Amino acid sequence: QQQVKQSPQSLIVQKGGISIINCAYENTAFDYFPWYQQFPGKGPALLIAIRPDVSEKKEGRFTISFNKSAKQFSLHIMDSQPGDSATYFCAASLASGGSYIPTFGRGTSLIVHP
Amino acid sequence: DAGITQSPRYKITETGRQVTLMCHQTWSHSYMFWYRQDLGHGLRLIYYSAAADITDKGEVPDGYVVSRSKTENFPLTLESATRSQTSVYFCASTPPDRGRTEAFFGQGTRLTVV
Numbered sequence: 314q315q316q317v318k319q320s321p322q323s324l325i326v327q328k329g330g331i332s333i334i335n336c337a338y339e340n341t342a343f344d345y346f347p348w349y350q351q352f353p354g355k356g357p358a359l360l361i362a363i364r365p366d367v368s369e370k371k372e373g374r375f376t377i378s379f380n381k382s383a384k385q386f387s388l389h390i391m392d393s394q395p396g397d398s399a400t401y402f403c404a405a406s407l408a409s410g411g412s413y414i415p416t417f418g419r420g421t422s423l424i425v426h427p
Numbered sequence: 428d429a430g431i432t433q434s435p436r437y438k439i440t441e442t443g444r445q446v447t448l449m450c451h452q453t454w455s456h457s458y459m460f461w462y463r464q465d466l467g468h469g470l471r472l473i474y475y476s477a478a479a480d481i482t483d484k485g486e487v488p489d490g491y492v493v494s495r496s497k498t499e500n501f502p503l504t505l506e507s508a509t510r511s512q513t514s515v516y517f518c519a520s521t522p523p524d525r526g527r528t529e530a531f532f533g534q535g536t537r538l539t540v541v
Contacts, residue, residue: 356532
């Protein structure tokens with residue numbers, strides 16, 4: 314059973330447009346929701362994260378919107394740039410023994426055309 | 428250099444052979460993870476370790492063995508490689524502090540089983 318569902322699988326956006334990636338989760342015990350960005354040939358790296366007591370978090374052009382009642386969260390990339398072309402993973406984590414074990418969505422391949 | 432290092436970066440092996448993927452981190456993070464990345468499946472957790480000599484199964488552990496005799500090393504062994512284990516493998520670690528929840532990934536090992 315897929316615990317974190319991510320959509321779309323791929324996304325093509327024009328430069329300057331808004332990229333939106335959505336995720337949904339089932340386990341209400343999840344208490345940390347990060348997004349990771351991965352460039353070809355590299356490992357994923359943390360982009361931005363949110364905790365369930367906050368409905369929105371913004372860092373530069375990247376915003377996470379969180380809807381606890383719907384068990385959904387999304388990543389918005391404003392003014393998308395070609396350099397944003399990458400694979401994006403949402404994740405949800407359970408606190409365990411003092412650390413977090415992330416469960417990942419299947420990823421979204423974003424292409425931003427110049 | 429500080430960080431998390433995987434070796435080898437690329438490996439081709441034959442069906443039925445044993446192969447070990449290495450992971451070394453210099454931060455003394457307590458938690459370490461092994462993920463495999465496949466198109467359409469995202470990142471799936473194979474095994475994780477909370478500390479030296481403590482390991483546990485993830486979502487897809489069959490056919491894999493791990494050990495952790497030292498905090499800094501977390502090798503992943505495929506006891507008898509199969510073609511379905513062709514994948515990109517990522518090692519990751521997280522610090523023990525709940526206030527620091529970022530997972531740090533290595534560069535990955537691309538394994539091809541022929």
